Every structure is written in C-alpha cells, then in structure tokens.
Amino acid sequence: MPELPEVEIARRNLARWFQDHRVLRAEADATRVFRGARRAKFSELTGRVEALDRKGKYLLLTFEGGRGLLAHLGMTGKFVRRPEGHVEPYSRARFHLDDGFVIHLRDPRLFGRMEPAPAERLRQLEAVKLLGRDPLVDGLTAEQLKEEVGSSRQDIKVALMDQERIAGLGNIYAAEALFRAGIHPARKPSTLKPAEWEALTQAIHETFATALAEEQGEEPIYLEERTSENPFLVYGRAGGPCSKCGARVESFPQGGRTTHSCPKCQPKGGRVRKRSTPPPRR
Ligand SMILES: [Zn+2]
Known part of the structure; x- marks a missing residue:
C-alpha cells in the first residue's frame, strides 16, 4: 500500500511528465474512485499543471485557470505513463498529453480517490485540512x-x-x-x-x-x-x-x-541502559 515515499515518488514522476507539456484531454471512467465528487469536472483538467504538491498520502494538482485535483492512491493506485493508443489494464482516469503520451491512474482494487475541486480549495478539503505534520514537507524534530x-x-x-x-x-x-x-x-x-x-x-x-x-x-x-x-x-x-x-x-x-x-531489539519494557562506569563502592 502506498505510504509517504510511494506517493512522493508519484509526485516526482507526475511533475516530470507534466513539465513543458499540456494536457489536451482528460477523461475518467465511472468508478468509485470519485466517491461523492463530481466526475464530470475531471474533463476540465486540461492545459498546464502549474503546481504539484503532496501532503501525507494526498497529491494536490493545480492546473492553469485555478482548477485542481485531489488524488489519493488508496491501496493499489498508481500513475503510469504509456504511449497514446496503449490499452492499460485497470486504467480508471487518463490525461492525454501533447507529447503523444497518456498518464493513466491505474487502480485494480479501486480504493483510490479522486476529487476535482478549485485549486484554492484543495487544502481546505476535510481530508487534507485534518492532516498532521508531514515529516518531509513540514520537517519533524x-x-x-x-x-x-x-x-x-x-x-x-x-x-x-x-x-x-x-x-x-x-x-x-x-x-x-x-x-x-x-x-x-x-x-x-x-x-x-x-x-x-x-x-x-x-x-x-x-x-x-x-x-x-x-x-x-x-x-x-x-x-x-x-x-x-x-x-x-x-x-x-x-x-x-x-x-x-x-x-x-x-x-x-x-x-x-x-x-x-523483534522481541530482542524492541523489548517491551524498553531498553535497560547499562552504566558506562560502575557505581563507586564504599
Ligand atoms: Zn533483533
């Protein structure tokens, strides 16, 4: 299941694939990855991707014109890049780029989640707003x-x-x-x-x-x-x-x-610190 590192890799990949390219067409199938969100809005996600952020396990995509997308990969979701015309199994949504490639959201088990929303509202969505500190984005001491x-x-x-x-x-x-x-x-x-x-x-x-x-x-x-x-x-x-x-x-x-x-490396009662020097004898 994707956790922070896998979602961060997805973010880096998407940033690289979208860079210097435009989305000519966006389409999504009627699957449960949209939950209560409006799937019809997905087709408006065209043009340049201006920002690609991550918070915890969520991806926040900002398209030109202030349109946005919140994406969660769930258990088996993954963004993959394929040549135009390739039929990708379990593809649930697609961005057709001007370089002849298509970015698919591939999700066999459909636990992923997509929610088109105005970019300025992405961080206000309940799922994102409630998130705690992200060790990579926010730092962690x-x-x-x-x-x-x-x-x-x-x-x-x-x-x-x-x-x-x-x-x-x-x-x-x-x-x-x-x-x-x-x-x-x-x-x-x-x-x-x-x-x-x-x-x-x-x-x-x-x-x-x-x-x-x-x-x-x-x-x-x-x-x-x-x-x-x-x-x-x-x-x-x-x-x-x-x-x-x-x-x-x-x-x-x-x-x-x-x-x-490991019962030895992670003892239940914590580690017993050995004294480096024995206590003085009287
Ligand atoms: Zn051990």
Whole structure:
C-alpha cells in the first residue's frame, strides 16, 4: 500500500511528465474512485499543471485557470505513463498529453480517490485540512514528534499511523521506524524517554530516505508488490530471523493490522541502559 515515499515518488514522476507539456484531454471512467465528487469536472483538467504538491498520502494538482485535483492512491493506485493508443489494464482516469503520451491512474482494487475541486480549495478539503505534520514537507524534530504523538493513549505504532498526528506513516513504515529505533510497537507514548523520541525521529527520517532511494525510477514497483527478496528490516519477516540480531521476528494484531517486531531489539519494557562506569563502592 502506498505510504509517504510511494506517493512522493508519484509526485516526482507526475511533475516530470507534466513539465513543458499540456494536457489536451482528460477523461475518467465511472468508478468509485470519485466517491461523492463530481466526475464530470475531471474533463476540465486540461492545459498546464502549474503546481504539484503532496501532503501525507494526498497529491494536490493545480492546473492553469485555478482548477485542481485531489488524488489519493488508496491501496493499489498508481500513475503510469504509456504511449497514446496503449490499452492499460485497470486504467480508471487518463490525461492525454501533447507529447503523444497518456498518464493513466491505474487502480485494480479501486480504493483510490479522486476529487476535482478549485485549486484554492484543495487544502481546505476535510481530508487534507485534518492532516498532521508531514515529516518531509513540514520537517519533524523530536520535540514536534513528542508534541504530536506523546499525548496519545494508544500504542505508539497506532499513534504513529494516525494521519491527523503525523501524515504519511502507514503500517509498513511505522513498523520499520520503530524497529530502527529499538522501540516495541505496543509501548505507550507516555513511557518514551527523551533519547527514544530522538531515536524514533531519526528512524522515521532514515526509513523514508531509504525507501525513496530504493524506489527511484520511471515506474516504481511498490515494495510490498515485489516478488523478490523482502527489502524490509522487520516488516513481513514474522517467524524468520531478525535482520539485526537473528532472534525470531514476532507478529501480532494491533489496531486492525498485523505488526512485526523483534522481541530482542524492541523489548517491551524498553531498553535497560547499562552504566558506562560502575557505581563507586564504599
Ligand atoms: Zn533483533
């Protein structure tokens, strides 16, 4: 499922494809990706794309003339670029460009979402307005992470996935960040020590940077779609050895999703800090 890095890659791709080109024609099929939005407005999304922004897992497209589009890739949505005339399976909406290419929204499972709206209103739409801090767009310090997440009574992993607190972290990258930071996913945020907030903040940035570096390319394959070796440190490794210490990776249900963690690298009670020098004897 696309999380912040995948949506950021989509944004970069779209920016590159739209640059110096005009949309000659826009069309969308009658599918549920429009939810309650007015599909007819999609055909007005022509001309130049003047801005392409992202907030959390949402893309905000500004077309010339002040028309706009809010797009969410859902579980299986992806923008792909194909030559004119190519029939793309699961194509739900299309931008025909003046360079002979067509940008398709491909979405086999139809959990994506499209909402045409005036560009100036995109950030006022409920889904966007409620979003919390985006670590890439807005930056994220340990103080800010603690401020957003520290007051939650939910488990730390569930709190991290709350888009109204931090925008962009989903099941995969929340698990990866907690593993990097050595924090058990079921810890309560109120029990985290200052050093752990620091470690977790750094881990979130590292996790996103790693994913972005891995997914560069014309048409990214979502990491979880890969059939080759599991690229994650802990996600999807239940029952197998931890990539760091070799202990058996555990999985358990949490907030309606499956969480993966290492019992040794992410002890439930937190890490016991060893004193560097023994206390003086009397
Ligand atoms: Zn481990």
